[in-house]
Amino acid sequence: MSDTILVHATGELLAEKAAWLAALADERNASAHTIAAYERDLRQFLVFLTGYNARPAALADLADLRTAELRAFLASRRGDGAGARSLGRNLSGVRAFLKHLERKGLVSAAGARAMRAPKAQKSLPRPLSVDDALEVTEDAGSFAVEPWISARDVAVLTLLYGCGLRISEALGLPGDALADPNERAMAISGKGGKTRLVPLLPAVLAAVAEYRRLCPFALPAEEPLFRGARGGPLRAQIVQRNMARLRGALGLPASATPHALRHSFATHLLAAGGDLRTIQDLLGHASLSTTQTYTAVDSGRLMSIYRSAHPRARRKSAAEG
Missing domain, CATH: 1.10.443.10 (Intergrase catalytic core)
Structure with missing residues (x-):
């Protein structure tokens, strides 16, 4: 699903997303690079949900998210050419957001916790002589x-x-x-x-x-x-x-x-x-x-x-x- 979809979430969900990203910067002192990566991962997921449900993603869609929906998201990303490392990062970003919402009593992150990230082949550092x-x-x-x-x-x-x-x-x-x-x-x-x-x-x-x-x-x-x-x-x-x-x-x-x-x-x-x-x-x-x-x-x-x-x-x- 392309990120060109402009309305990929309801205003309520987008407000929760913005609050989470702000908390990452203010409370966890996350770098700008990390915050940008989390924002991209979550946006890709919400765009996928919008296409999956044929309507903008809402907070209710995340309230009790199933592993089947997460698997479908990763399959979609794999179809776009994402490798195991990118898929693992995508899942990590979505999982972090769901845990944030769970702490506020808004959703259950059980489905995300049950998901295992695809195993990425570890590449060795390549130093100079x-x-x-x-x-x-x-x-x-x-x-x-x-x-x-x-x-x-x-x-x-x-x-x-x-x-x-x-x-x-x-x-x-x-x-x-x-x-x-x-x-x-x-x-x-x-x-x-x-x-x-x-x-x-x-x-x-x-x-x-x-x-x-x-x-x-x-x-x-x-x-x-x-x-x-x-x-x-x-x-x-x-x-x-x-x-x-x-x-x-x-x-x-x-x-x-x-x-x-x-x-x-x-x-x-x-x-x-x-x-x-x-x-x-x-x-x-x-x-x-x-x-x-x-x-x-x-x-x-x-x-x-x-x-x-x-x-x-x-x-x-x-x-x-």
């Missing part, structure tokens, strides 16, 4: 015409690799961030407002200091640290475009994105002996299971540690020797 990651950060400013933009591009990619930041976290830094050359760590507010402490490498401080020195714009605390060519906030698309140019110049695969530098940060720490709990804290992952995906990427090193450290493995090696 150590040499490639270093080359990317060193050559990041190669395509800039002005020296200050070159220094900016180097500073941004050095932050992603040197601190494991998300691109939104780097571009969200205030103008007074990293101004003290003696700083050894900085606080980063990540997904869901969770704050973590990230150590600062000398290379990171040096790259940002060079950008500060050359930047032609004032960098007050209330404005962003990284600027576009005309002085406005630097957009993620510009960083991604620069990374695409670097991929072409260095012969790197399409998986070499700005976010791959964050994957590289974690994988290279693990390869150097970092423990998962520490890496979890540095990345700001809410769950250790998310961080554990990096063990699959570096399974060869883990097997080597196992063979050299486990008592039974050592005994077997000695016997074979």
Whole structure:
């Protein structure tokens, strides 16, 4: 069912939807990206219900929603080409809204709770090699015409690799961030407002200091640290475009994105002996299971540690020797 249907819910239901999204922002400190995703998921569901019932979706339609209707919605989305990961996100958004309404005594979310999300095949992070990651950060400013933009591009990619930041976290830094050359760590507010402490490498401080020195714009605390060519906030698309140019110049695969530098940060720490709990804290992952995906990427090193450290493995090696 296309989202081009304009009237996809009654005024009462749309008011409940708006109140829920506002609560996500105010009470749960959800990011704008998360709220937009929830809004889209719920809108798609309400559009489906409108077509399913041949009338605008109403609060009464959600009062005792059956699993059959949810299955029909997911089948419709699958018919539109949605994969398992998208379907799981769709169901999660609808379920969250129904739970919100259930807490207000307006509906029963039993049907949604009984539904199992389609299993999505987990894709492994695709980091760069150590040499490639270093080359990317060193050559990041190669395509800039002005020296200050070159220094900016180097500073941004050095932050992603040197601190494991998300691109939104780097571009969200205030103008007074990293101004003290003696700083050894900085606080980063990540997904869901969770704050973590990230150590600062000398290379990171040096790259940002060079950008500060050359930047032609004032960098007050209330404005962003990284600027576009005309002085406005630097957009993620510009960083991604620069990374695409670097991929072409260095012969790197399409998986070499700005976010791959964050994957590289974690994988290279693990390869150097970092423990998962520490890496979890540095990345700001809410769950250790998310961080554990990096063990699959570096399974060869883990097997080597196992063979050299486990008592039974050592005994077997000695016997074979």
